[in-house]
Amino acid sequence: MTRIQRRGVRFLKILLAIILAIILVHVVLDRLFDYRLHQALGYGTVYGKMMVFELLTRYIGAALTTLLAFFQLRLFKSLVPKMLLVPITLVVCFLAYVIGFSLFTLDPTVWFTAFQHKPIGHVDPLLHLDFSFYVYVLPAVNAALARILFLYILSLVIHMLFLALTYALQARITKDVQLPVRIGRIARRVLFMTGILFVLFAGLAFISRYNAMLGAGNGSFVSGPDFVTANLGIGVFSWIHVAFLLLVAVSLFWLAVRPIHLYTLEDGFIRFQRRAFLRPVQAFGAFVASWIVTAIIGGLTNGLYVHPNQNTVELPYIKDSIDSTRWALNIENVQTKPFQGADTLTSAQIQQDANAIANVRVNDQNQTLDVYNQLQSFKSYFHFQTVSVDRYGNQEVYTSARQMDQSQLPVPTWINKTLVYTHGYGVAVSPVNDVTANGLPNLIARDTPQVTQSPVPTLKQPQIYFGTMDGDVIAPSKEAEFDYPSGSQDATSHYLGGYGLPVQGNRLLLMIEKGSLKFYTSDQLTAKSQYLFDRDIYQRVADIAPFLRYDNDAFSFVDERTGHVMWMLDAYTQSDNIPYADSFMGTRYIRNSVKVVMDGYTGETKFYVADQADPLLQTYMTTYPTLFTTQIPADIRAHFRYPTDLFMAQAQAFTRYHMTDPSAFYNQEDKWALANQIYQQNQTQPRDPVYQMIRMPGESQPSFVLSELYTPVNKDNLNGWLVADNGPNHYGELRLYQFPQSHLVFGPMQVENQIDANPSISQQLSLWNQQGSRVVRGNLLLVPIGDAMVYVEPIYLVASRDNSLPQLQRVIVDFGQKVYSGASLADALQNVVNGLTVETGTGLTDAGTSGTTSPSPTSTGGGSGAAGTSGAAGGAGSGTAGTGNAAGPGGTGTLAQQAQSWLQKYKSDTAAGNFAQAGQDLTKLGDILNQLSGQKGK
Structure with missing residues (x-):
């Protein structure tokens, strides 16, 4: 070998050594940083176990693959010139290292559980x-x-x-x-x-x-x-x-x-x-x-x-499929209860079920999000991402957290994004049934500074540093952190939580990993400053426990014990390796066995065990004994919700797998379908599962349930009602209320068709859609009252312009294959009791009831506009409860009532500065006065 060749070989060896040293330093620093992050979260042991396995398998596997390639190349010593053998060897060994590194990047949990698992x-x-x-x-x-x-x-x-x-x-x-x-x-x-x-x-x-x-x-x-x-x-x-x-x-x-x-x-x-x-x-x-x-x-x-x-x-194998699928999806123990609704509804039954009726969702979930963002965000950088359904005690509510959207900051400097605008502030909560006089949700948690009223607990720490927000921040610092605008000055605070990475002692790691010298050069940082990372709950839980599957519907609630905003996220155990099981949700076995709760202020994250009987979770608890918490505080358990994604998969599976006889299953003799409904702008779509606080048939008290309706395939009549209990004592229990097939029970689409076929309703909906507004139809709800089953559908009006607020206009009730209407659920139910259908004098333009009015069963006393209150902004006919229709439909009495209503609406819109709408009100008032003149002239 010549001198030049020796130098070339020496250079390649030095270059290889430098590359290996860089890789080693990078791995050590990167893993050390990740370990300290997880240690700050309280899960360093869990991450450390997975990290050691990953490092050992990756680098030992890469080393073995490299050695294998090296010894294989020795075969070619006699065939390849020595001056080419060394560079070829280096290149091939490098490729072998990369292949080995990728090939032995293993999932630690798969291998831990392969050698340490419990029988299923x-x-x-x-x-x-x-x-x-x-x-x-x-x-x-x-x-x-x-x-x-x-x-x-x-x-x-x-x-x-x-x-x-x-x-x-x-x-x-x-x-x-x-x-x-x-x-x-x-x-x-x-x-x-x-x-x-x-x-x-x-x-x-x-x-x-x-x-x-x-x-x-x-x-x-x-x-x-x-x-x-x-x-x-x-x-x-x-x-x-x-x-x-x-x-x-x-x-x-x-x-x-x-x-x-x-x-x-x-x-x-x-x-x-x-x-x-x-x-x-x-x-x-x-x-x-x-x-x-x-x-x-x-x-x-x-x-x-x-x-x-x-x-x-094939019958034995069909039976195996049925049994395995029902067990894997946890639908094998669905309690089936026959139910036949009564044909009558009385005032006494309404009063008896007043607590349940008070929670009927006349406010629409999607429309409520628009209201929150328009009335409660205050600043462009505050926003409400989603509205979720929850409950406080026996009150069903909509809830959402006011979070910080840093992308909307007017001056997005490093100081503002990292030190000043670090957190959201407070929550918005409104009962699902309660509206103001303007037809808008009645907020019982609102504003900045935060205002709360019963049953929402007092919010002692309204700042929200963790939730579904992006972007890492540093807090506290010498800079005051923005809370909310307050007159000419801003209200500020300093972070006092403890689940971030201390900047002091980790500056070098932070500088290297984040590629920023500001961790050294900024004079705004203090000895108490913490680097707050993984502020998005979805990212945080995936980093801590990547072997679980997570729902996409994290929701916030105010914790009674701490007074903090908390986030709850459903986690699943799953497996695709269950013999004979059918696949739903992309897997063959799934259990909602874990509830993840993250403190929105401190960032503390806990994995609560919701189902200790889950055999897969039992193995995970053995593998990672420090990860899960089995003792669940009552204030946390009170907010457990059965996840809609899992319930939807179970409901879909149950359309076929309620049939347990293999012969019937083969012939699909009794296959069901999920019920459809008309929603939003006359859009026919599958009816999504809905949370409801209602008294189920045969029960004495209201319960918080998640429900879905069934119809026969290619038919619209109702034949099943599947509910999942969310209560602490019966959480996760599935019950099927099966309706008799010997006579017709209207399903949702038959009710929707009956509503659309009603001339009075159809005419009024068309009229509203032509007056600078559009009609939005809410979810069609099935509500048990006494021994009867009642359908309830809210109707909203939204002005045809940007940033318009959806306002509750009417509540339609379908009972006994007849349609009733009112400005509130109380009015509509009273019309049911009095037998006054839309055709017999209470058209959509009449908000009140005819005859004697009973006390509103849906009044919550939670604000100026309870659900039983006839909203002045509700459209023509509001404020006429208790007034008889002396002249009959279209008579002088009805026209006078409508004129008074349009006059009140004109005054309300004028006072609110809504002059375009006020002009339309005045036009309608003139039309009605012309009709009155015609009546008098006859």
């Missing part, structure tokens, strides 16, 4: 293995076998390449008398390695028996192995394939140990005998033939025997 307690009906084998062991076996095969095939390819090159060059290398010996040795090694490869393939074929248990089935009525797969594919064919693969391996081993049959020496050169490969080729041909024959036999069996007798042959 359910056994598959075919191979009689506990489900834990499929959930924990099989994924690890598949992953290990795949990596072994990849590396082994790579090594075999390199040996084959070396053999081919050596064999091709033997005619040119005449001086090396040992070359034929080496060629023979490497040829036998390749044969032996190929034989081992087929042994591995045989192992793969054997493992495929268990993977076949997780097959999708026929996609119709069996999820998992059907008759052919169970009896022939797994029971017979898999063993045949294993046997023929082993036969190929044996033929290769036999050829490797008997080189006399493999090659001969002719004039000092090796010549391979083609006849020597006849047995391995025949054995491999037999293996291929076995696949063809088994496929033909399976197809013939399926076509000639199974299909003609499918309704009997």
